[in-house]
Amino acid sequence: MDEELSLFRDNVRKFMTREITPFEEQWDAQQYVDRALWTRAGAAGLLCTDVPEEYGGAGGTFAHEAVILQEQARAGNTSWAKGVHEIVSHYIVGCGTPEQKRRWLPRLASGEWVGAIAMTEPGTGSDLQAVQTRAERQGKNYVVNGAKTFISNGHHCGLLVIVCKTNPVEGARGVSLLVVEQPAEQPGFRRGRLLHKIGQKGQDTAELFFDDLKVPAENLLGGQEGQGFYQLMKQLPRERLIIAVGAITAAEAALEHTLAYVRERKAFGKRLLDFQNTRFRLAERHTEVTLGQVFIDRCIQCLIDDRLDAETASMAKWWCTQKQCEIVDECLQFFGGYGYMLEYPIARFYADARVQKIYGGTNEIMKELIARGLE
Ligand SMILES: Cc1cc2nc3c(=O)[nH]c(=O)nc-3n(C[C@H](O)[C@H](O)[C@H](O)COP(=O)(O)OP(=O)(O)OC[C@H]3O[C@@H](n4cnc5c(N)ncnc54)[C@H](O)[C@@H]3O)c2cc1C
Secondary structure: OOHHHHHHHHHHHHHHHHHHHHHHHHHHHHOOOOOHHHHHHHHOOOOOOOOOHHHOOOOOOHHHHHHHHHHHHHOOOOOOOHHHHHHHHHHHHHHOOHHHHHHHHHHHHHOOOEEEEEOOEOOEOOOHHHOOOEEEEEOOEEEEEEEEEEEEOOOOEEEEEEEEEOOOOOOHHHEEEEEEEOHHHOOOEEEEEEOOOOOOOOOOEEEEEEEEEEEEHHHEHHHOOOOHHHHHHHHHHHHHHHHHHHHHHHHHHHHHHHHHHHHHOEEOOEEHHHOHHHHHHHHHHHHHHHHHHHHHHHHHHHHHOOOOOHHHHHHHHHHHHHHHHHHHHHHHHHOHHHHHOOOOHHHHHHHHHHHHHOOOOOHHHHHHHHHHOOO
């Protein structure tokens, strides 16, 4: 942190209070945020903060992104899938040709287009090499056929990165990333239903279908077939850190809500905080959050310095999301029956946390990646 980041944090907090918190219930009910949120965030300089200015970004670092993620987590906001949007912008920053960067990044930075990435299919999630979506070169286009599921920002996306096979007989080397501009306007693209989830209800999560969807060949990310798997690998540390930053901050916020409650609530003539069980458990959880924040700060600096390796990012993702789920569950217990009522923020923290151990690579896959480095 420094003075500039502190000022930035104040602005982000104001934006959250004004543009997000009052609308959460409405977004939960409709299962997506209002489209205008994206353009407002773009106008406020909150999109693509670490994308170079020449492409419309704010020219900051991942520290700016981390501040936004922390403020979202602190406010209990999971409906705005900004993290996914930024993962997409960094696929383009890191792997796009200069022409692709000029064409796509300014629109992501302004919020004119919302980014989404479609990897997961009904038949495969963890095993990305096994994707079945096929992109066949026909003249100036690729013709794409297949189906994707669980796609965040699938409802609003204006720029969709599709993980597909350009060579179906190859494994990793047959995978490419194709970028679709304004998918909803393309014949051959169809959105399925918005999926009902146990938490993160205001975040749009959709099924997508491609039936002879034509994508211009110049939209192949990086311009070379068979690079998709390596492009995905290159960006995964960022994606995993994004989840970890939100996870540890959400755990911290849950603890703060709980402390406020146990200081006030009385049972058997004393405050809940006066029971030794409460004191010891909260002391343990406070210790874990502090350890997690120190590790995350280190990871953030490593990412800024371009030296965050896949194993360390995997450690951050599995450990922080595991702790988030444990801590939020334990915190909820201190609220008794009120913890189960959605008007109490802790209930929402609980429901929103569970998926963190699943998406962005399951925690089992994270441990597998770390274990490979130990062989
Ligand atoms: C709310 C939400 C949002 C999402 N957003 C996106 C998105 O924007 N884009 C996108 O592409 N995907 C998205 N996903 C999909 C998500 O990334 C996948 O669900 C996840 O990668 C797991 O894949 P799967 O569901 O097919 O589970 P599977 O791969 O079938 O795994 C099932 C279980 O088997 C375990 N397992 C699998 N392989 C191994 C192994 N080798 N060793 C040990 N255990 C293993 C897993 O850990 C898991 O517990 C989202 C999912 C959700 C729920």
